[in-house]
Amino acid sequence: MMETKEKLHQTFLENIYSIPDGEKLKTCIQCGTCSASCPSSYLMDYTPRQIISAFRAGMLDQVLKSNTVWMCVSCYFCTVRCPSGIKFTDLMYELKRLGIKYGLYSPKNPSPVMAKIFVDTMNQFGRSAETVLLTLFFLKTKPLGILSFVPLGWKLFTKGRIATSNKTIKGKGDLVKIIEYIEKKGVA
Amino acid sequence: MKYSYFPGCSLEVTAKSYDASVRAACQVLDVELDEVEDWNCCGATSYISIRELVSFGISARNLAIAEKKGKDLVTVCPACYTVLNKANIYMREKEDIKRTIDEALAVANLKYDGTVKVRHLLDVLVNDVGIERIKAKTVRKLDGLRIAPYYGCQISRPHGTFDDPEFPITMDNLFSSVGAEVVNFPLKAKCCGGMLVTTQPDESLKLIKDLLSCAQDNGAQLIVTACPLCEINLEAYQGKVNKEFKTNFSIPAIYFTQLLGVAFGLPKENLMIGKELVSSEKVLDRFYGGKR
Numbered sequence: 001m002m003e004t005k006e007k008l009h010q011t012f013l014e015n016i017y018s019i020p021d022g023e024k025l026k027t028c029i030q031c032g033t034c035s036a037s038c039p040s041s042y043l044m045d046y047t048p049r050q051i052i053s054a055f056r057a058g059m060l061d062q063v064l065k066s067n068t069v070w071m072c073v074s075c076y077f078c079t080v081r082c083p084s085g086i087k088f089t090d091l092m093y094e095l096k097r098l099g100i101k102y103g104l105y106s107p108k109n110p111s112p113v114m115a116k117i118f119v120d121t122m123n124q125f126g127r128s129a130e131t132v133l134l135t136l137f138f139l140k141t142k143p144l145g146i147l148s149f150v151p152l153g154w155k156l157f158t159k160g161r162i163a164t165s166n167k168t169i170k171g172k173g174d175l176v177k178i179i180e181y182i183e184k185k186g187v188a
Numbered sequence: 189m190k191y192s193y194f195p196g197c198s199l200e201v202t203a204k205s206y207d208a209s210v211r212a213a214c215q216v217l218d219v220e221l222d223e224v225e226d227w228n229c230c231g232a233t234s235y236i237s238i239r240e241l242v243s244f245g246i247s248a249r250n251l252a253i254a255e256k257k258g259k260d261l262v263t264v265c266p267a268c269y270t271v272l273n274k275a276n277i278y279m280r281e282k283e284d285i286k287r288t289i290d291e292a293l294a295v296a297n298l299k300y301d302g303t304v305k306v307r308h309l310l311d312v313l314v315n316d317v318g319i320e321r322i323k324a325k326t327v328r329k330l331d332g333l334r335i336a337p338y339y340g341c342q343i344s345r346p347h348g349t350f351d352d353p354e355f356p357i358t359m360d361n362l363f364s365s366v367g368a369e370v371v372n373f374p375l376k377a378k379c380c381g382g383m384l385v386t387t388q389p390d391e392s393l394k395l396i397k398d399l400l401s402c403a404q405d406n407g408a409q410l411i412v413t414a415c416p417l418c419e420i421n422l423e424a425y426q427g428k429v430n431k432e433f434k435t436n437f438s439i440p441a442i443y444f445t446q447l448l449g450v451a452f453g454l455p456k457e458n459l460m461i462g463k464e465l466v467s468s469e470k471v472l473d474r475f476y477g478g479k480r
Contacts, residue, residue, distance in 0.1 A: 019240065020278055020281070020282055020285070039378055039379040039381075039395055040379075040381075040384065040392070040395070042394075043391050043392070071384065071391075073341075073379050073381060073382040073383070073384050073392075074233045074341070074342070074382060075340075075341040075342075075345065075378075075379035075382070076270075076341055076342065076345035076346040076353075077341075077345065077379075079345065079346045080345050080346055080353045080354075087346070089346070093236050093237055093240065094240070096237040096238075097237065097238060097239070097240065100237075100238060110387045110388060111383075111384070111387045111388065112237075113387075114234065114383065114386065114387045115234040115237040115238055116238065118231075118232070118234035118235065119231075119234060119235055119238045119239070122228075122229045122231060122234075122235065122246075125229075126228045126229065127197045127200070127228060127229045128197040128198075128229045128232070129197075130197065130198070130201050130202060131201070134386070137386075137387075141387075152424055152465075155424075155465055156202065156424075156465070159463045159464075159465065160204065160463060161201065161202045161203075161204065161463060162201065162202075163200070163201045169226050169227075169228055170226045171226045171228070171249070171296075174249065174296035174297070174298070175228050175246065175249060175296070177292075177295045177296045178242075178245045178246065178248070178249055178292045178293065178295065178296050178298075179242050179245065179246065181245075181291065181292040181295045182239075182241050182242045182245045182288060182289070182292050183239075183242060185288060185291075185292075
């Protein structure tokens with residue numbers, strides 16, 4: 001068990017250090033500027049500073065299973081403010097990817113579901129189909145929640161702000177080739 | 189002035205009024221927008237949460253198509269702006285990324301030399317066209333209109349080059365120059381919650397409430413945005429905020445190009461004013477012959 005956990009931690013380390021500028025993570029001075037700048041740290045089980053700390057202590061699987069990583073709103077305040085130049089938002093993206101790859105995220109968290117549906121609809125149409133996206137999201141996460149969305153949906157519809165059909169881009173074949181080539185190369 | 193134009197997915201549906209007003213305002217300023225042929229979604233914050241290199245690859249397709257025209261690529265959505273810039277920067281700086289993406293593009297008979305400059309329309313209008321020309325085209329001064337320009341995140345962070353990531357001022361200067369009163373709005377670069385408002389509205393509602401409070405307390409009658417997601421988050425959730433926090437907000441949010449169009453004397457219909465969820469009538473009607 002220990003060995004597996006250590007191996008997993010090793011895999012995480014390698015992955016994180018291999019993202020562009022990922023090595024900078026080693027220079028974190030635990031000042032907490034990231035946590036203080038984060039608009040959603042009040043929602044997080046672990047703040048951004050704690051994530052780096054937990055990561056160093058080899059506790060990353062616990063962090064991934066918490067709600068933290070998926071609360072990142074990609075506002076990039078931490079990234080532009082970090083005195084060590086750590087691109088923390090990009091690190092959060094890598095943690096999201098690792099969580100999905102190893103199934104390490106809370107099943108109750110709707111955000112990874114949204115990300116997956118977004119990618120699926122984008123792959124299907126070549127563009128993001130907002131109406132399809134929202135419908136699938138509600139069906140998968142909270143089917144009854146769709147009722148709470150009806151008043152807003154109707155208002156948007158009456159203002160002509162909801163699509164009633166979706167077109168697929170002409171170059172979808174090319175797009176799929178690009179995606180498949182990168183996926184196949186195993187460096188997705 | 190000629191540019192390649194990347195509208196992005198939101199502008200086809202929920203943010204149609206952004207697209208309409210972008211085209212209308214650019215026409216007044218003789219800015220020619222040539223839409224990138226058959227562009228694909230940039231993937232926003234979602235694609236990169238699942239696949240990193242693929243997300244750069246799909247942006248590379250857009251950049252490769254745009255490169256054929258040899259013009260700067262103009263986006264109006266800050267998410268597209270960030271994603272396209274990020275792909276561009278990583279392809280320029282990281283050889284291994286560039287190599288893989290070049291190979292992938294070649295499979296689709298595309299090629300990207302890395303020459304496209306990705307810009308936001310706000311940058312183009314203020315820095316290429318210039319405030320003097322905008323003033324010269326203004327036929328309806330926005331005198332007495334108190335606005336809170338709201339920038340949100342990705343227009344200036346992390347890849348923005350034309351404004352301050354902490355305290356942007358481009359829209360402030362733009363609208364002061366056409367007569368509007370820009371109120372103090374300390375939260376102007378703070379996040380609205382982004383996609384979290386869609387996935388977890390109960391948790392993230394506070395972010396919207398804080399922004400609305402800040403704008404209202406400082407006397408704003410109107411919030412002006414340059415982002416489709418900020419715009420819809422700020423207006424679509426006001427009812428929910430009012431219910432949850434026992435507040436009474438009714439502040440319209442419109443796109444900066446819509447307000448610019450008002451100053452240019454363009455008809456409401458051309459700017460799609462009236463498609464908001466929180467009506468802007470009481471604030472903007474006086475510029476259309478209504479009561480002050």
